[in-house]
Amino acid sequence: xxxxxxxxxxxxxxxxxxxxxxxxxxxxxxxxxxxxxxxxxxxxxxxxxxxxxxxxxxxxxxxxxxxxxxxxxxxxxxxxxxxxxxxxxxxxxxxxxxxxxxxxxxxxxxxxxxxxxxxxxxxxxxxxxxxxxxxxxxxxxxxxxxxxxxxxxxxxxxxxxxxxxxxxxxxxxxxxxxxxxxxxxxxxxxxxxxxxxxxxxxxxxxxxxxxxxxxxxxxxxxxxxxxxxxxxxxxxxxxxxxxxxxxxxxxxxxxxxxxxxxxxxxxxxxxxxxxxxxxxxxxxxxxxxxxxxxxxxxx
Amino acid sequence: xxxxxxxxxxxxxxxxxxxxxxxxxxxxxxxxxxxxxxxxxxxxxxxxxxxxxxxxxxxxxxxxxxxxxxxxxxxxxxxxxxxxxxxxxxxxxxxxxxxxxxxxxxxxxxxxxxxxxxxxxxxxxxxxxxxxxxxxxxxxxxxxxxxxxxxxxxxxxxxxxxxxxxxxxxxxxxxxxxxxxxxxxxxxxxxxxxxxxxxxxxxxxxxxxxxxxxxxxxxxxxxxxxxxxxxxxxxxxxxxxxxxxxxxxxxxxxxxxxxxxxxxxxxxxxxxxxxxxxxxxxxx
Numbered sequence: 252x253x254x255x256x257x258x259x260x261x262x263x264x265x266x267x268x269x270x271x272x273x274x275x276x277x278x279x280x281x282x283x284x285x286x287x288x289x290x291x292x293x294x295x296x297x298x299x300x301x302x303x304x305x306x307x308x309x310x311x312x313x314x315x316x317x318x319x320x321x322x323x324x325x326x327x328x329x330x331x332x333x334x335x336x337x338x339x340x341x342x343x344x345x346x347x348x349x350x351x352x353x354x355x356x357x358x359x360x361x362x363x364x365x366x367x368x369x370x371x372x373x374x375x376x377x378x379x380x381x382x383x384x385x386x387x388x389x390x391x392x393x394x395x396x397x398x399x400x401x402x403x404x405x406x407x408x409x410x411x412x413x414x415x416x417x418x419x420x421x422x423x424x425x426x427x428x429x430x431x432x433x434x435x436x437x438x439x440x441x442x443x444x445x446x447x448x449x450x451x452x453x454x455x456x457x458x459x460x461x462x463x464x465x466x467x468x469x470x471x472x473x474x475x476x477x478x479x480x481x482x483x484x485x486x487x488x489x490x491x492x493x494x495x496x497x498x499x500x501x502x503x504x505x506x507x508x509x510x511x512x513x514x515x516x517x518x519x520x521x522x523x524x525x526x527x528x529x530x531x532x533x534x535x536x537x538x539x540x541x542x543x544x545x546x547x548x549x550x
Numbered sequence: 551x552x553x554x555x556x557x558x559x560x561x562x563x564x565x566x567x568x569x570x571x572x573x574x575x576x577x578x579x580x581x582x583x584x585x586x587x588x589x590x591x592x593x594x595x596x597x598x599x600x601x602x603x604x605x606x607x608x609x610x611x612x613x614x615x616x617x618x619x620x621x622x623x624x625x626x627x628x629x630x631x632x633x634x635x636x637x638x639x640x641x642x643x644x645x646x647x648x649x650x651x652x653x654x655x656x657x658x659x660x661x662x663x664x665x666x667x668x669x670x671x672x673x674x675x676x677x678x679x680x681x682x683x684x685x686x687x688x689x690x691x692x693x694x695x696x697x698x699x700x701x702x703x704x705x706x707x708x709x710x711x712x713x714x715x716x717x718x719x720x721x722x723x724x725x726x727x728x729x730x731x732x733x734x735x736x737x738x739x740x741x742x743x744x745x746x747x748x749x750x751x752x753x754x755x756x757x758x759x760x761x762x763x764x765x766x767x768x769x770x771x772x773x774x775x776x777x778x779x780x781x782x783x784x785x786x787x788x789x790x791x792x793x794x795x796x797x798x799x800x801x802x803x804x805x806x807x808x809x810x811x812x813x814x815x816x817x818x819x820x821x822x823x824x825x826x827x828x829x830x831x832x833x834x
Contacts, residue, residue: 323819330824440759441558441740444787466816469789473760515820524790527819 256397270298286344318361326514362396363417431486470524475500501543556617560756561585562744570724578733590669600634600672644683646690671704688719755784760791777803807831
């Protein structure tokens with residue numbers, strides 16, 4: 252895959268450059284995708300002319316709901332296009348407008364993750380950053396997370412960092428939570444599910460969230476039993492209007508900040524459980540602990 | 551097996567089916583029979599258990615320990631344990647017509663008595679093949695389905711006692727078969743397996759997690775080669791390790807039809823929805 256950055260500050264330049272990018276992507280068996288807000292898509296579609304019909308348009312804000320969903324969205328879209336015989340895919344996309352630095356950091360971490368998560372797809376993604384909308388310091392983050400940049404022509408981006416470093420530096424360290432309770436375990440996966448299920452019900456968690464938490468937490472628990480140490484412990488409870496489940500083991504710990512962010516691939520056995528856990532929970536956090544790993548799930 | 555209430559046992563029998571459980575270990579059939587009785591009672595069926603042996607009290611007390619609902623159901627007459635010999639071979643003869651007539655009458659009586667239907671499970675007496683008419687077992691079983699259409703019937707056969715020829719006739723006469731080679735899958739209680747003979751599918755019911763994935767994977771490896779058709783409509787829970795266990799050798803084609811919502815969701819999360827080796831059919 253190629254993952255490129257395109258910074259612009261007027262629409263005409265965006266339309267000019269990106270129509271060319273997508274049109275030349277529409278050779279035989281190649282496909283184009285645009286993930287933009289409605290207004291920018293209409294401008295671009297005008298310039299694309301009849302090629303617009305051949306471009307898959309996805310509305311930006313419904314696609315970029317959260318990083319985990321966007322990764323699954325891209326992976327699924329690219330898999331389906333490839334299944335339907337696309338030989339290569341070009342994507343022009345813009346992130347949603349963020350209100351806080353925390354939100355921007357989350358999406359910039361996502362940009363870093365994309366480099367690993369979609370590396371096996373025959374895709375060239377160009378991310379548009381509208382300098383009129385994105386605060387300056389955060390624009391620097393875009394240069395950290397894209398290996399390639401479009402200026403007059405396409406070229407390597409000198410500020411690019413390894414995704415793991417970029418994700419670490421943008422992921423806040425989760426603080427300890429008070430008030431969680433120890434979940435009684437009998438060592439069996441079913442015993443764990445039954446105990447967690449009782450807690451979710453007692454905490455009046457909605458049916459959908461309870462179901463998602465049950466599956467997500469069971470995957471984290473399974474992961475701990477497989478890769479972790481001898482002893483597992485689980486803490487649960489309500490925190491505000493959310494429900495939290497923390498699974499701890501005394502194994503070697505989890506060092507990889509991208510764990511669970513990489514879509515499952517045929518022939519790659521590891522990591523699918525935590526992928527599922529990230530997909531189904533509101534948030535998965537790796538909590539620092541003196542020994543082993545602690546994974547915190549929120550619904 | 552650790553103590554578990556009947557609520558923990560998965561059941562592969564669907565309402566209105568005629569199912570054969572042929573077993574080598576009594577525990578394997580008892581798990582299925584108990585789950586069958588539990589489901590029948592919950593549906594509001596009249597449930598009859600035909601028991602082959604002299605210690606009916608022993609059976610009843612085992613059932614009682616497994617499920618607190620069984621004793622009250624017996625007390626109110628919804629659940630009956632009867633001697634299988636009285637039903638199948640009352641005078642030392644196996645007469646298909648006589649048994650079918652009794653079964654049919656029971657089937658008609660159930661709604662008249664206010665039940666939603668009839669569930670019958672019978673342990674075929676091991677003496678049957680040696681008795682006059684015993685050779686008719688296969689022919690008898692072939693008629694059961696049409697005689698009591700709509701009733702749920704679970705036939706229990708001690709696999710080693712009926713001879714291979716007779717056993718294969720008997721199996722042939724059932725829509726669904728729980729066989730000894732599948733029994734290992736069910737020994738945790740939470741997952742159960744049977745062959746849907748009509749659709750040539752392996753049916754899994756209950757909860758498939760990393761605790762039972764290994765056993766499932768071993769059974770599939772040993773007994774299922776070539777394209778594998780799976781009926782996963784009754785899987786109420788599945789995790790990643792469990793889904794992985796369904797994939798045997800590389801290149802083995804999977805046809806999943808039908809699938810429960812939990813299976814569909816996980817399949818999509820794993821990206822198997824675009825896997826060329828996996829076919830997910832909407833309807834069975």
